[in-house]
Amino acid sequence: MKPDKELIGATTGLLVLKVLAREASYGYHIIRSINEEADGLFTWKEGTIYPLLHKLAKEGQVRTQWQQADTGRRRKYYYITAQGRSSVDTGVKHWEAFHSLINRIGDQPNG
Secondary structure, rough: OOOOHHHHHHHHHHHHHHHHHHEEHHHHHHHHHHHHOOOOOOOOOHHHHHHHHHHHHHOOOOEEEEEEEEEEEEEEEEEHHHHHHHHHHHHHHHHHHHHHHHHHHOOOOOO
């Protein structure tokens, strides 16, 4: 079953922030982490995440820092900020409340 694109779109920021809450990372690694966790539910391409990372940085939810990789290549790493962690907490609470609502409505008998 493939999820609705609107549902995925509404949660992309939360998914990225959740990954960054575990560890700072660079764009390709974030995509790879999410795709692995999605376990085939959906697959993000590189173009999906970079506009979102720029938006999160502009909003102050992540900060960036260029770092030298083991390969000698420079990569832009993204770090979650206190504001980003607060957004994760709020987003997870909203998601859980909405999930609970769906389950409650689904459990009600037809009348």
